[in-house]
Amino acid sequence: MTLLENKPADIPAPREITTKPRVSDKIFRGVVTAGGLSSLVILGFILIFLAYQGYDVLKAQGFGFITGSAWNVFTDESGNIDYTQTKFGIAAMLIGTILCATIAVVIAVPISVLTALYLSFYAPATVKKFMIAIIDLMAAFPSVLFGIWGFFVLMPSAEYWAKLLHKYLGFLPFFDMQVPVYTRSPFIAGVVLAIMIIPIVTSISREIFGQTPLDRIQAAYALGATRWSMIKAVVIPYGRSGVVGGAMLGLGRAMGETVAVYTVLNIVYQINWQVLLGAGGNVASMILLKFGEAGTGEIKALMAAGLVLFLLTLVVNSIADLIVKSTGAKGR
Amino acid sequence: MSTVIATPKPGKPWTATPQQRLITASIYLGAVLVSFTLVAITPMKGKLAYFVVFFFSSLLIDFILSYIQRGMASAKDAIARGFVSVGMTLAVLPIFSILFEVVKRGYKGLNINLFTKDMSLTSVNDPIGNGGLIHAITGTIIMVAMALIVAMPIGILTAIYLTEIRGKFAAPIKFLVQAMSGVPSIVAGLFILSAYVYPITGALSGFAGSLALMILMIPTIARTSEEVLLLIPNDLREAGVALGGTQWRTVALVVVPAAKSGLVTALILGIARVAGETAPLVLLTGGGEKVNLNPFDGPMGSLPIYIWKCFGQGTEESIARAWSGILVLLVIVLALFISARFLSERKVAK
Amino acid sequence: MDKTATKPSSLSDVAAAKQKKSPGAQSLGVGLEARGVHAWFSGKHVLDGISLDFWSGTVTALIGPSGCGKSTFIRTLNRMHEFIPGAQMAGEVLLDGKDIYESGTDVTKIRLKVGMVFQKPNPFPSMSIAENVLSGLKLAELKVADKDALLEDCLERAGLWSEVKDRLNAHGGSLSGGQQQRLCIARSLAVKPQVLLMDEPCSALDPGSTLKIEETISHLSSSMTIIIVTHNMQQAARVSDYTAFFLSDGGPGSMIEVGPTSEIFSRPRDTRTENYVTGRFG
Numbered sequence: 004m005t006l007l008e009n010k011p012a013d014i015p016a017p018r019e020i021t022t023k024p025r026v027s028d029k030i031f032r033g034v035v036t037a038g039g040l041s042s043l044v045i046l047g048f049i050l051i052f053l054a055y056q057g058y059d060v061l062k063a064q065g066f067g068f069i070t071g072s073a074w075n076v077f078t079d080e081s082g083n084i085d086y087t088q089t090k091f092g093i094a095a096m097l098i099g100t101i102l103c104a105t106i107a108v109v110i111a112v113p114i115s116v117l118t119a120l121y122l123s124f125y126a127p128a129t130v131k132k133f134m135i136a137i138i139d140l141m142a143a144f145p146s147v148l149f150g151i152w153g154f155f156v157l158m159p160s161a162e163y164w165a166k167l168l169h170k171y172l173g174f175l176p177f178f179d180m181q182v183p184v185y186t187r188s189p190f191i192a193g194v195v196l197a198i199m200i201i202p203i204v205t206s207i208s209r210e211i212f213g214q215t216p217l218d219r220i221q222a223a224y225a226l227g228a229t230r231w232s233m234i235k236a237v238v239i240p241y242g243r244s245g246v247v248g249g250a251m252l253g254l255g256r257a258m259g260e261t262v263a264v265y266t267v268l269n270i271v272y273q274i275n276w277q278v279l280l281g282a283g284g285n286v287a288s289m290i291l292l293k294f295g296e297a298g299t300g301e302i303k304a305l306m307a308a309g310l311v312l313f314l315l316t317l318v319v320n321s322i323a324d325l326i327v328k329s330t331g332a333k334g335r
Numbered sequence: 336m337s338t339v340i341a342t343p344k345p346g347k348p349w350t351a352t353p354q355q356r357l358i359t360a361s362i363y364l365g366a367v368l369v370s371f372t373l374v375a376i377t378p379m380k381g382k383l384a385y386f387v388v389f390f391f392s393s394l395l396i397d398f399i400l401s402y403i404q405r406g407m408a409s410a411k412d413a414i415a416r417g418f419v420s421v422g423m424t425l426a427v428l429p430i431f432s433i434l435f436e437v438v439k440r441g442y443k444g445l446n447i448n449l450f451t452k453d454m455s456l457t458s459v460n461d462p463i464g465n466g467g468l469i470h471a472i473t474g475t476i477i478m479v480a481m482a483l484i485v486a487m488p489i490g491i492l493t494a495i496y497l498t499e500i501r502g503k504f505a506a507p508i509k510f511l512v513q514a515m516s517g518v519p520s521i522v523a524g525l526f527i528l529s530a531y532v533y534p535i536t537g538a539l540s541g542f543a544g545s546l547a548l549m550i551l552m553i554p555t556i557a558r559t560s561e562e563v564l565l566l567i568p569n570d571l572r573e574a575g576v577a578l579g580g581t582q583w584r585t586v587a588l589v590v591v592p593a594a595k596s597g598l599v600t601a602l603i604l605g606i607a608r609v610a611g612e613t614a615p616l617v618l619l620t621g622g623g624e625k626v627n628l629n630p631f632d633g634p635m636g637s638l639p640i641y642i643w644k645c646f647g648q649g650t651e652e653s654i655a656r657a658w659s660g661i662l663v664l665l666v667i668v669l670a671l672f673i674s675a676r677f678l679s680e681r682k683v684a685k
Numbered sequence: 686m687d688k689t690a691t692k693p694s695s696l697s698d699v700a701a702a703k704q705k706k707s708p709g710a711q712s713l714g715v716g717l718e719a720r721g722v723h724a725w726f727s728g729k730h731v732l733d734g735i736s737l738d739f740w741s742g743t744v745t746a747l748i749g750p751s752g753c754g755k756s757t758f759i760r761t762l763n764r765m766h767e768f769i770p771g772a773q774m775a776g777e778v779l780l781d782g783k784d785i786y787e788s789g790t791d792v793t794k795i796r797l798k799v800g801m802v803f804q805k806p807n808p809f810p811s812m813s814i815a816e817n818v819l820s821g822l823k824l825a826e827l828k829v830a831d832k833d834a835l836l837e838d839c840l841e842r843a844g845l846w847s848e849v850k851d852r853l854n855a856h857g858g859s860l861s862g863g864q865q866q867r868l869c870i871a872r873s874l875a876v877k878p879q880v881l882l883m884d885e886p887c888s889a890l891d892p893g894s895t896l897k898i899e900e901t902i903s904h905l906s907s908s909m910t911i912i913i914v915t916h917n918m919q920q921a922a923r924v925s926d927y928t929a930f931f932l933s934d935g936g937p938g939s940m941i942e943v944g945p946t947s948e949i950f951s952r953p954r955d956t957r958t959e960n961y962v963t964g965r966f967g
Binding site: 024025027028030031032034035036037038039040041042043045046048049052053055056113114115116117118120121122124125126134136137138139140141143144145146147148149151152154155156157160163164167198201205229230231232234252255256258259260261262266287290291294302305306309312313316317319320321324 | 381382383408409411412414415416418419420421422423425426427429430432433436437440488489491492493495496497499500502504507508510511512513514515516517518519520521522523525526528529530533550553554557581582583584586604607608610611612613614617618639642643646657658661664665668669671672676
Binding site: 128216218219221222223224225226227228229232233236237240241 | 763765768770793794796797800801803805807809810811820821823824825826869872873876
């Protein structure tokens with residue numbers, strides 16, 4: 004065994020492998036990296052410009068901007084905002100945003116998860132392909148379409164459902180009603196938003212369920228599991244957190260929706276917890292509503308509101324993204 | 336041992352036999368009967384009542400039948416099957432309703448003037464034949480095209496950075512692209528307003544609109560392209576480099592051509608994403624009624640704005656116009672979507 | 686084990702040493718019968734008319750080169766075949782004289798009677814060791830009076846009890862690969878199957894763990910029918926009473942020869958079998 008005897012006495016340090024990229028590759032990498040960083044630049048600029056424009060308002064209102072619920076504009080003779088009297092507060096609209104988006108998630112998530120389960124484990128191959136295409140198509144529909152369809156087609160039915168909810172579940176505080184105005188309520192806006200986020204929650208849930216290790220699914224079946232007991236024992240423990248992430252992503256989408264909410268919701272500047280009552284709003288649709296008649300000073304307040312909305316959706320989306328990714332990466 | 340000469344016909348003994356299908360059909364038939372009877376004899380009424388009674392009665396019949404035949408586990412399975420089926424139905428019901436209603440309400444407004452005239456000489460109460468949406472179609476095409484010119488390189492470069500360079504920023508950029516796809520469209524509109532319209536031009540224009548569309552387009556293009564590039568097998572890249580190609584040449588001559596149809600799909604999906612975007616255009620474009628081919632000067636119409644305005648005017652005629660505008664927009668989105676599907680199918684087949 | 690002590694010099698000696706019980710004498714009757722089983726994947730014919738009887742209380746090894754349809758065949762025996770999209774089959778598989786593919790058969794009951802152990806150990810990661818063993822009861826909604834006794838019994842028979850009895854609540858994933866595979870065997874045993882299918886159960890394991898699994902198989906074979914797919918001919922010779930040799934000549938896989946293991950390894954009738962078991966190809 005000469006080879007063994009010739010073994011060097013000590014192990015050499017690993018050599019460092021270096022490559023000197025060619026000039027063309029350097030340029031290529033530079034250009035691509037610059038392109039890749041553009042998302043950072045754009046997001047950064049959004050933050051900077053909205054903050055810059057909204058700075059005056061935020062400074063004058065302080066925390067009152069997100070805790071107050073008044074939106075009264077007073078101007079002096081020259082048309083400038085009189086900050087001593089003017090009140091900008093978006094609390095009512097923030098609550099409306101969260102309320103509508105929550106209703107949407109509460110309705111959409113069960114439907115989406117059931118749909119994803121159907122597509123992953125029940126549907127015959129041909130049906131599956133067709134349904135996936137249909138749901139993806141729904142994700143591509145513009146929001147103005149959902150809004151107008153919601154206004155003309157869904158509203159009459161949804162009003163009826165709202166009345167049923169009030170009649171049979173009226174003892175729950177949020178289904179309570181003093182004034183019987185069922186049209187254009189947060190409930191109806193929530194239903195429209197739910198329909199809009201069903202595609203995204205469904206496709207994320209389906210993706211997560213599709214990653215369930217096949218050997219575990221087969222092991223469960225080989226133990227005599229029915230489809231449902233297999234899902235309960237294998238798929239749900241695996242995909243649970245991913246579905247939570249998908250739901251949050253849907254929540255983020257629902258929070259930022261403008262046109263559809265504007266169309267079906269009666270925007271009233273007050274805090275309203277009664278989901279069936281025809282009064283509410285969300286930050287995005289409020290911006291659209293106020294923009295038309297706003298002067299320069301008020302537009303700054305709208306910029307500040309946009310900043311708050313931007314940060315809110317950014318946080319929700321980021322958390323959602325982290326949850327979905329960690330589900331995909333983990334082995335269990 | 337008997338000698339078998341002919342190979343038997345392949346079959347799927349696990350699929351339902353006609354007899355089982357008959358049983359399934361009779362369960363639903365029974366449920367239909369139950370729902371009609373119950374709706375007739377109880378105070379419950381309406382489509383909702385039929386739906387609910389049908390659902391629960393078919394569930395109950397299926398449950399009992401499965402329990403008798405195979406026991407509790409199977410009965411629970413039947414319940415779960417019922418629920419996932421109804422979930423699926425609820426998820427796709429709106430889309431069929433939307434397609435049906437848009438066609439039903441929109442086709443009346445379709446005529447040739449729609450594609451030759453604009454709205455500059457038409458008032459809200461004019462009959463349908465007067466005026467059209469050529470200004471909106473040209474506006475949408477110009478704005479989307481201008482957005483695409485910028486968003487395409489940025490989106491695809493981002494995807495190439497994520498899949499080919501995989502530098503130290505890959506993880507944060509992936510995260511930021513995801514975050515960008517969640518930016519509300521109204522925020523994109525406000526941003527362009529604050530960063531371009533107020534400080535620079537001071538006037539609304541089609542270009543301002545296309546800038547906002549660009550922001551909304553980039554993440555869609557980047558994410559779809561990334562998925563497509565990830566599907567290109569690593570062997571191809573290694574083969575390119577092993578032949579002495581630089582990374583730049585490998586990407587340009589091997590990777591990108593191999594992913595071509597997928598990248599086109601990404602662009603189409605990006606277009607479909609923004610073609611119907613309304614909120615930022617309300618803020619930024621001024622929404623003119625006349626054909627305007629210069630995106631840098633004067634208000635520019637677009638399909639979503641046309642729909643939005645007609646809907647807001649509220650007269651019978653303008654609502655009808657809004658529906659035909661939706662129909663046109665829907666056809667465009669459908670055409671984009673189907674061509675994207677077609678291209679990605681071909682990519683898979685190859 | 687005496688068979689390791691004799692230090693056999695060839696596979697036929699190993700098989701002969703194992704050949705203590707004569708076929709038929711100890712068997713408890715025909716448990717599982719395949720009658721002219723064909724299989725297709727997306728129209729491609731992969732398995733050509735396999736007819737094979739598995740006697741209760743025996744171990745049958747299925748050997749043959751890769752792609753000869755062994756795994757496909759074993760999966761037709763408890764109806765796992767149909768999970769692959771595009772799968773089709775023809776022929777009959779009789780369990781206690783009843784065709785398991787007959788329409789109206791409750792497939793979950795079939796899989797309770799014909800259990801399966803997979804190539805890679807796959808304990809359920811969200812469950813503890815004890816929960817894993819008893820998971821079959823939960824999945825099939827079976828009721829058992831004394832769960833602890835069943836738990837101990839299954840782990841004992843799988844040869845794992847002494848190693849895990851102090852940490853039954855630990856995660857299944859905390860065990861070594863070989864232990865995980867024995868945990869999977871214990872999991873299959875808990876629903877009291879008549880037949881246990883093993884699809885290359887040792888291919889992902891080291892030799893030491895493989896030996897343990899083989900011991901487990903010999904213990905189990907007294908009480909149930911075991912069918913094992915293996916690429917390891919030593920293993921086939923060591924653990925099986927009967928051996929079936931599968932081969933595909935590019936077309937659908939077929940069974941070339943079946944017989945008592947000692948005969949297949951010492952005096953195979955077919956030259957192709959001889960070439961394979963002597964290592965001349967495959």
